[in-house]
Amino acid sequence: MNLFPYFDAVDFSQYVDNVPFAWKYSMGGTIEKNTHKLQEGRLKNIELAIVGVPFNSGHDDFERTATPDKLRKAFYRLADVRKLNIVDLGNLKASTSHKGNYLALRDVVDYLNELDIVTIILGGSQDYSYGVCQAFRSDPFFSLTAVDAFLDVKKGVESLSSTNYLSQVFKTMPDLFQFSLLAYQSHYVPDIYFEKTKGINAHLRLGKLRDNLSGAEPVLRNSDFLTFDMAAFKYSETANSLNLPNGLYADEACQLMKYAGASNRMKVFGLFGLNIDSETVELSVNLAAQLVWYFVQGYLIRDKRKPEQGDGFSTFSVEIPELSGPLVFCKNEDTGQLWVQVQAINNETLYFACSEKDYEAASGNEIPELWLKYVQKTDEILK
Template sequence: MAFDFLVPVADKVLAHCELLPPQAIGRNTHIHTVKDGLPVLANATVAILGVRESRNAFEKKLEKLDVSGIRMQLYKLLLGNWNATLVDLGDIEEGESVDDTYFVVKEIVAELLEENVIPIILGATQDICYPAYRAFDGIKDMINLVAVDSRFDFGIEDELISSHSYMSKIITDKPNNLFNFSNIGYQSYFNAQEEVDLMERLFFDAYRLGDIANNLSLAEPVLRNAHMVGIDVRAIKASEISLSANFSPNGFTGREICAISRYAGISDKVSLFGIYEMENNVQSQQLIAQIIWYFIEGITYRIKESPYTKTDDFTKYTVPTDAEELVFFKSHLTERWWVEVPSIFTSHTKANTPALLPCTGEDYLDACDQNIPERWFKAYKKGFN
């Protein structure tokens, strides 16, 4: 059984927990220990899982990921007003081969998904997104993947999988369960024009760092539609994580990345959350801990709502345009927006029922000005292709 490969949380972390106040996260988490074994998954909301595999790193790692350092920073944070049950499963160490590690990641994540437990993966390198994505095989047909990343990570054709090329493998590998890929925070000078063109051809969504930093709410509908979210910490400014040669002077601030993480938590579709490419220094570990805190905070505020189930809770707006008649819905409760896309047929929609695409109030205003929102157009084209 794949769970047999999990290494318990280090004794120094458990000793650290003993000194924490009763309200600290570490005192309220069910932890995998040598003495007590694995925690029970029943009723768990999230499960923390360290993956220390780094052999496929694009820039070779000089040292192993210090997951214990991240845990100590997370455990000493105080609980919010949460109703979440937290478990910490410990770590997956490097297997005999990288494929062995991938297999264990896939099996453990699949088991958590089956149990409706949200894995929070702390991965040394971002190629761990690939086995995490494969964990959905047989569980969910079509996956929307969102990467918060300065790069698209398509890599070079025929290149072996690495932390800079894992997306190529996700796109081409069978079975192909990827419905949509969205990038939040790409920086143009890190991405070849061919990669930008590929994103356009596949009708994938990409949002530049400057656009998101100027209006963080643009990220909310993207994350609301995601099943799986991965954060490459290299999308964060170098100064925010105590400077490093592998990081850029431009990127998200700590506040911005925590807000994005909270949006991911609020999305009731997100069932897997990963953070990758961390640095082993206290400032980086503190920021990772706070990103996790905000993700769990977001989960606490999840609201399942659909214009098709509780029509009284929504206002419907029909906007005639030259090309199409667009139908928007606005929630009275959360003030979130959706737009109907008649071409998307997914397993969770009723026959002949248009799919609902999360959008913004600005998309509605654009439609009123006869400008069809780009996100609607891409979803519409993808449904027919």
């Protein structure tokens, strides 16, 4: 597949004067160097690829936005990560319809997944997450996580938009393995709306997440795609257009991004909903750039060893009276991260990220609820 016809290339020269130190020490300098190599046809060893989606979708048409380029301006001026081969493919070219744009993004992500290249999407509106999800349509274990103050499902008869894109995802992927919503605000999400979701869930409302931010780490470690809506922030952090008095703080979000980047399973990170029309646009754009930077930092510390490989992992068996066999946990000896083992009905052994809380529950003769959900869902898939 030739990626270049899908994109308008980045003009790096417009960003050079914006950097507070030598260009070669900036993210922009590193990305420019790597991208030029890509243009020479050298796809080998690329680890991450930036994709700009310069569209904000409405009900009847879509408008082109400068959001990806403004985000690049802020991101490129940050300190480089010299051990990483990261490129910028440019901005996705407009199709003649919503559907055409979604399909183009699907094709790009699908191809990058095949090459084991992690995709970073600088969005436009969050409904483009639907296009990304379609790249995983044949993966029975696809897991989606959203960071958002709202649950974006349909409230009635509505056209596909950033406020209801999840309904279309659930409609086209009724067997979705897992969907988790992080940092949602209970006063904006009626409980009945969760009945419209599909798959296993590990939702964390804002208050619970703030009490224990590390509780999101195993959720993100189990995720293939993270879609992040800038509306998840408190108004004082980004002056978002929704004027939300509550929401995430900047440092909390940066830590979440580091967790996401460090996840071996994470293949796509999409940042959407950046408001570039506000009076405090520089604040919002700078924060968005730092989110991307911390995702990249997380990627740098990925431990690519897998629990099924055994090396560097300790195994703990916990006997629970209600179960016919022991519950097996694997612990990464360097990071302390835990996985729980699921023995599927086809005798395949699977591993899912879990928390210390799950291990403690099992040690107290209590069957971890999440483990039970994984067993039921995998049996459903593999029977």
